[in-house]
Amino acid sequence: MRFLVIGSGGVGLGLSAFLLKAGCEVCLFSTRRSFNSLTNYFKVDGIFGDFTFKYGQYDVIDSFENLRDKFDWVLITTKTYANEDIARQLCDFKDKLGGVNLVVVQNGWGNAEKFLRCFDKESVFSARIITGFYRKAPNEVEITVHADKMVLGNIFRKELSGQTQEVVDALNNGGFDALVSEDVDKHLWAKLLYNCALNPLGAILRVEYGKLAEKSQTRKIMDRIINEIFDVMRAYGYETFFKNANEYKDVFYSKLVPSTYSHRSSMLQDIENSQKTEIDSLNGVVVELAKKKGLAAPYNEFIVELIKAIEP
Numbered sequence: 001m002r003f004l005v006i007g008s009g010g011v012g013l014g015l016s017a018f019l020l021k022a023g024c025e026v027c028l029f030s031t032r033r034s035f036n037s038l039t040n041y042f043k044v045d046g047i048f049g050d051f052t053f054k055y056g057q058y059d060v061i062d063s064f065e066n067l068r069d070k071f072d073w074v075l076i077t078t079k080t081y082a083n084e085d086i087a088r089q090l091c092d093f094k095d096k097l098g099g100v101n102l103v104v105v106q107n108g109w110g111n112a113e114k115f116l117r118c119f120d121k122e123s124v125f126s127a128r129i130i131t132g133f134y135r136k137a138p139n140e141v142e143i144t145v146h147a148d149k150m151v152l153g154n155i156f157r158k159e160l161s162g163q164t165q166e167v168v169d170a171l172n173n174g175g176f177d178a179l180v181s182e183d184v185d186k187h188l189w190a191k192l193l194y195n196c197a198l199n200p201l202g203a204i205l206r207v208e209y210g211k212l213a214e215k216s217q218t219r220k221i222m223d224r225i226i227n228e229i230f231d232v233m234r235a236y237g238y239e240t241f242f243k244n245a246n247e248y249k250d251v252f253y254s255k256l257v258p259s260t261y262s263h264r265s266s267m268l269q270d271i272e273n274s275q276k277t278e279i280d281s282l283n284g285v286v287v288e289l290a291k292k293k294g295l296a297a298p299y300n301e302f303i304v305e306l307i308k309a310i311e312p
């Protein structure tokens with residue numbers, strides 16, 4: 001099976017390692033900035049073991065003009081703010097790619113929609129991933145935590161989720177546990193709740209997740225963020241695995257936060273590296289959806305403004 005992996009960062013290189021171990025062909029699409037190191041080798045280490053792949057075992061391109069093959073699957077593993085740019089380029093070069101399917105492997109909500117510009121709902125899939133991929137260098141990634149299996153499916157046409165089985169099989173064969181689910185939308189909302197509550201607040205206060213649950217003030221802010229997200233979900237008919245905000249908060253404070261107590265959010269890492277954050281696809285989406293239904297989401301709105309004030 002042939003994969004084009006667009007976004008050769010933490011998640012892109014991490015997943016490519018498992019696909020290559022499974023015997024799949026992988027072409028990385030990288031930016032000019034990372035291209036040179038990737039034409040040498042890339043390395044993935046950490047809790048799944050150490051793997052190094054030399055250029056030649058995989059391919060790398062930095063422009064769609066240089067596409068050499070057709071592909072079965074395209075994985076989108078850039079940060080979400082690159083989606084408009086990637087979607088536009090995919091459209092321009094769609095004929096060269098062949099009849100591919102896409103899997104959008106990103107945090108947040110509303111990402112898969114960005115690729116409907118010239119792909120139909122039947123060929124745009126989504127994945128939820130709760131594994132920590134820490135990018136140490138442009139061609140080196142450490143896998144730090146693995147909280148659950150990766151989940152793949154189709155949020156637009158649930159019944160087509162099974163088409164991702166071949167990707168799941170490849171990942172499993174490469175040693176990474178993944179599964180197909182018709183409920184990938186529910187998994188994405190659950191992850192969004194977690195990221196929206198913890199990531200921006202952790203980035204603003206520059207503390208790890210666990211510290212945020214220790215103070216009554218930060219608990220109150222996170223509680224309000226979670227309540228507003230449940231209001232939005234209810235207004236649109238979206239569901240996750242929890243009946244209401246209180247049921248989620250019980251699990252959040254008793255299980256989810258303690259098990260990632262010392263994690264510093266990816267948003268905090270972005271702020272520390274003077275990079276743009278994914279706030280628009282997290283709390284920003286909540287604010288937009290709330291506005292369209294005439295709902296107030298003041299805590300989410302406030303946190304979006306604060307992040308925008310400190311990001312470059």
Ligand SMILES: NC(=O)C1=CN([C@@H]2O[C@H](COP(=O)(O)OP(=O)(O)OC[C@H]3O[C@@H](n4cnc5c(N)ncnc54)[C@H](OP(=O)(O)O)[C@@H]3O)[C@@H](O)[C@H]2O)C=CC1
Nearest residue numbers: 007008009010011031033034077078079082106107132133
């Ligand atoms: N890292 C993690 O532990 C987890 C991440 N996620 C989600 O996965 C997604 C990817 O995150 P992550 O791998 O950490 O991000 P990284 O920043 O590590 O990697 C993103 C990659 O995309 C590249 N890129 C950026 N813009 C473009 C563009 N316009 N065209 C092509 N490539 C581009 C970057 O280029 P360059 O090489 O120049 O930097 C980089 O290689 C995010 O949505 C994140 O929220 C989800 C769960 C866990």
Ligand SMILES: CC(C)(CO)C(=O)C(=O)O
Nearest residue numbers: 129130131132263265266
């Ligand atoms: C905790 C983690 C790594 C889980 O995937 C995450 O989502 C983040 O830091 O944004």
